[in-house]
Amino acid sequence: MKNFETIKYEVISRTAIITINRPTVYNALNVQGKLDLISAIREANKDASVRSIVLTADGKAFCSGQDLNDRTVDATKGPVDIGHTIETEWNPLIQAIRNSEKLVIAAIQGVCAGAGLSVALACDLKVAAPGVRFISGFSQIGLAPDAGMSFMLVRQMGYTKALEFTLLGKPLFSETMLEYNFINKVAENPLQEALEFASQINGLAPLSVKMVKKNLQFASEKELGEVLNREKYVQRFLGFSADYKEGVKAFMEKRKPEFKGQ
Amino acid sequence: MKDFENILVTKNYQSHPHIGMVQLNRPTVLNALSTALLKEVLEAFFMLEDDSNIRVIILTGNDKAFAAGSDIGQIAEASAIDQLKDTRSRIWKQFALITKPVIAAVNGFALGGGCELAMSCDFIIAGDSARFGQPEIKLGTIPGAGGTQRLTRAIGKSKAMLAVLTGDMMDAYEAEKSGLVAKVVPAETLLQETMEIAKLIANRAPVAVKLAKEAVNMAFETSLGEGMEYERRNFYLTFASRDQKEGMKAFMEKREPKYQGN
Numbered sequence: 001m002k003n004f005e006t007i008k009y010e011v012i013s014r015t016a017i018i019t020i021n022r023p024t025v026y027n028a029l030n031v032q033g034k035l036d037l038i039s040a041i042r043e044a045n046k047d048a049s050v051r052s053i054v055l056t057a058d059g060k061a062f063c064s065g066q067d068l069n070d071r072t073v074d075a076t077k078g079p080v081d082i083g084h085t086i087e088t089e090w091n092p093l094i095q096a097i098r099n100s101e102k103l104v105i106a107a108i109q110g111v112c113a114g115a116g117l118s119v120a121l122a123c124d125l126k127v128a129a130p131g132v133r134f135i136s137g138f139s140q141i142g143l144a145p146d147a148g149m150s151f152m153l154v155r156q157m158g159y160t161k162a163l164e165f166t167l168l169g170k171p172l173f174s175e176t177m178l179e180y181n182f183i184n185k186v187a188e189n190p191l192q193e194a195l196e197f198a199s200q201i202n203g204l205a206p207l208s209v210k211m212v213k214k215n216l217q218f219a220s221e222k223e224l225g226e227v228l229n230r231e232k233y234v235q236r237f238l239g240f241s242a243d244y245k246e247g248v249k250a251f252m253e254k255r256k257p258e259f260k261g262q
Numbered sequence: 263m264k265d266f267e268n269i270l271v272t273k274n275y276q277s278h279p280h281i282g283m284v285q286l287n288r289p290t291v292l293n294a295l296s297t298a299l300l301k302e303v304l305e306a307f308f309m310l311e312d313d314s315n316i317r318v319i320i321l322t323g324n325d326k327a328f329a330a331g332s333d334i335g336q337i338a339e340a341s342a343i344d345q346l347k348d349t350r351s352r353i354w355k356q357f358a359l360i361t362k363p364v365i366a367a368v369n370g371f372a373l374g375g376g377c378e379l380a381m382s383c384d385f386i387i388a389g390d391s392a393r394f395g396q397p398e399i400k401l402g403t404i405p406g407a408g409g410t411q412r413l414t415r416a417i418g419k420s421k422a423m424l425a426v427l428t429g430d431m432m433d434a435y436e437a438e439k440s441g442l443v444a445k446v447v448p449a450e451t452l453l454q455e456t457m458e459i460a461k462l463i464a465n466r467a468p469v470a471v472k473l474a475k476e477a478v479n480m481a482f483e484t485s486l487g488e489g490m491e492y493e494r495r496n497f498y499l500t501f502a503s504r505d506q507k508e509g510m511k512a513f514m515e516k517r518e519p520k521y522q523g524n
Contacts, residue, residue, distance in 0.1 A: 207450075214448065233451040240454070 002043055006033040008058075009040050014051045015198040016044035016102075023059025026111060028067035034089040037119075041096045041104070048261075051202040051209075053100065054194045055123060056107040065114025065137070066090075082143070090115055090147040097122040098148075098217065101210045103201055107194035108174075108183070113137050118147035124213060125197050126183040127190040133171040134182075140169045155220060156180050205243035206261035264309070268299035271306045273316060276457060280317035280464035282310035285324075292330035293323045295375040300353045303379075307360050314523070317464040317471070319360070320456055321383055322367040325449065328392070329376030334401070345406075354407045357382045358479075361472050363463055367456040368392045369449050373431070378405060381412040384475060386442065387456045388434040389449030394442060395431035415482055416442045467505035468523040473497075 002009060006029075008019040018040045020027045029037070037055075044050045057063060066073055066085070073080050097104050097119065106123035113135040120126060120134075138145050145153070145166050153162035157180050165172060174186045187193040201209060211234045219227045238244055242262040250257035263271065268288055275283035284306045286293040293299075303321070310316045323329055337345070357364075366372075366383035372394045380386050380394070388394075396409040404410065405426065414422040417440040425432065437443040447455040463471060473496040480492045500506045505521045512519035 211448070211450070230448060233447050233455050237448070237451040237454055 002039070004036040004040060006030070006036045007040055009043065011044075011047065011050055012195075013199065014049060014202045015195060016040070016047070016050045016053045017195075018044070018053060018055050020055075020057040020063055022067075023057075023061075025067060025069070026061035026064040026113075027057045027059060027116070028064045028069075029116070030067040030070050031072070031089060033067070034093045038093050038096045041100050045101055050102060051206060052102050052198040053104045054107055054191070054198055055097075055104055055119075056191050056194065057109065059110065061111040061113070061116070062106075062108040062132070063113075063116030063119055064111060065116040065118075086146055090118070094118060094122045094148045097124075101213075102206075103198075103209060103213060105194045105197050105201075107190040108132055109190055111135065115147040115149070118145070118149040118152070121152040121182065122148055125194070127185045127187050127193040127197070128174040128177065128183050129188065129190045130174055130186050132174045132177075134173070134177055135169065135171045136166040137169060139167045152182075156182050203256075203259075205241070205247060205257070205259040207238060207241050207243060211238060264305070266302045266306065268296065269302045269306060271309070273310070273313065275320065278457070278461065278464070279315055281457070281460050282313070282316040282319045284310070284319065284321045286322070286329055287324075289324055289326070291333070292327035292371060293376065294331060294333045295329050295379065296333045296336065297348075297350055297353075300350060304353050304356055307357065307364070311360050311362055317362060317468050317523075318460040319362055319364045320367055320453075320460055321364055321379075322453065322456070323370065323372075323376075325369045325389075325391070327370040327376070328366070328368040328372040329379055330371040331374030331376055331397070351407070354378075354382065361475065363471060363475055365456055365460060367452050368394075368443075369452050371431075373397055374405065374409070375407055378407040378409050378412065381408060381416060381442070385444040386437075387452065387459065388437060388443045388446050389452040390434050390446055391449040392434040392437070392443070392446075393431040394434075394437045395429065396426050397429040397431070399427060400429040413442070416440075465521075467500075467503065467509055467519070467521045469503040469505055470500050470509075473500055 006022055008021050010017050018037065022028065022033060041053065044053045068074065072085050073082055103124040105125040106120050106127070108120055108126060108128040109132060111133045112120050114137045117134055117136065136145055136149065153165065157165065174183065177183045178186050185193055215230060215234060218230055243259045246259060247257045270285040270287050272283040275281045284303060286299065288294060288299060307319065310319050364383040366380040366386045368380055368386055369389035369391055370393070372380045372392060374397055377394050377396055396405045396413065398405050398409065410426055413425060421440050434443060434446045438446045477493045477496045480489050484492065504524055508521060509519045
């Protein structure tokens with residue numbers, strides 16, 4: 001299995017567990033951190049034995065976003081092109097999570113700030129420990145939310161609340177995030193709950209999981225007419241799959257289906 | 263049927279009597295367009311053109327690439343005179359001799375010559391993973407098989423200039439919005455949905471399909487006045503076919519027409 005500098009990667013019962021491992025800097029992500037995460041998500045997608053991915057972190061923070069010690073973003077030593085950092089590091093990371101054919105389940109503890117919050121929000125299912133502090137933080141250093149945060153916030157909390165949250169810098173806590181439907185669950189042991197979600201998903205038909213994820217993302221961005229068409233194409237596709245046949249057969253025979261991903 | 267080395271050719275694709283499939287098959291090099299491959303595509307097109315059972319041709323690649331441009335290794339050290347003597351332009355010109363509809367089904371990269379090949383088909387259906395571009399400018403040259411001409415006619419001057427001068431790619435939805443692509447479908451369903459469209463066309467009167475294709479193509483070759491005249495003459499000509507009589511008769515009798523192709 002691949003070794004990474006800034007993260008840990010292991011596969012346990014068909015779930016790839018990716019652990020951000022830079023606790024001394026509150027799991028801020030330097031260049032390598034982002035590239036490692038992207039490459040780990042790719043690895044999990046390539047590995048046929050893996051059916052879901054859990055993203056978690058060691059230490060006092062889930063992820064505190066951009067590592068401001070990176071030369072590429074440190075404005076105290078000359079002009080920096082953060083757009084380049086976003087284009088080549090953050091956006092590819094967000095796209096890797098959103099486009100991952102296997103669900104990415106976040107287990108969030110401690111603090112989740114800046115682009116670290118964007119990463120958490122980009123995940124498919126989210127479990128947080130009680131009292132996790134979710135912070136935008138961008139406006140406190142003269143920037144604006146990035147890595148997809150504006151998209152996610154405005155869809156979940158609406159323009160007015162999103163503006164207050166991003167501009168004024170006050171944290172939201174797990175319980176409020178649950179009310180806004182940003183997260184699925186608050187749990188004392190978020191990793192354990194995330195693995196529980198994963199084990200349920202691992203029993204589903206992989207093509208179905210992948211297409212449901214893609215369809216829902218599509219639906220949040222497009223019009224009804226386009227969504228109806230897409231659902232038709234996808235259903236025709238799934239209807240031809242071996243797993244659908246197995247699903248119906250198992251239902252008739254009153255047993256658990258055994259899905260093969262075909 | 264003849265053995266091809268760089269492509270796979272299937273008559274009666276998916277048991278459909280009227281549909282021929284040509285699949286570019288150099289997966290290790292993202293279907294780079296070697297001269298040998300282009301020759302085979304042309305040969306296969308002529309074979310399907312001459313087969314009176316075939317009514318529609320589909321050209322596709324694989325899920326990673328439709329075709330990612332020329333074999334740069336083949337041409338890196340070429341002189342201008344080498345390029346002038348190259349037989350490829352003759353191959354490209356002959357694609358225009360195919361009178362049956364050719365649908366490009368594009369997943370993954372359609373870059374450089376790959377984009378030009380897709381554009382030389384009658385229309386493009388794209389999977390949502392498709393990416394189009396003319397990256398020649400990044401290698402110190404420019405498109406040489408229609409990239410500046412067909413792209414400009416397809417998407418207009420401003421967008422074509424942006425694409426050709428930067429060499430940057432556009433994604434499937436952008437390509438659809440700008441008119442390069444007729445329709446975007448989920449990548450996984452590309453061949454399935456392209457087949458649905460091919461079947462529709464295969465069910466239309468072949469003589470009318472041929473005359474319609476000719477007339478639309480004439481829009482790019484003449485003035486509006488001459489184009490209108492050309493269209494009118496092809497319109498008259500359809501009335502010389504039995505299929506036109508059958509089509510209108512079936513319409514009045516509220517039944518499905520049965521076209522014979524004459």
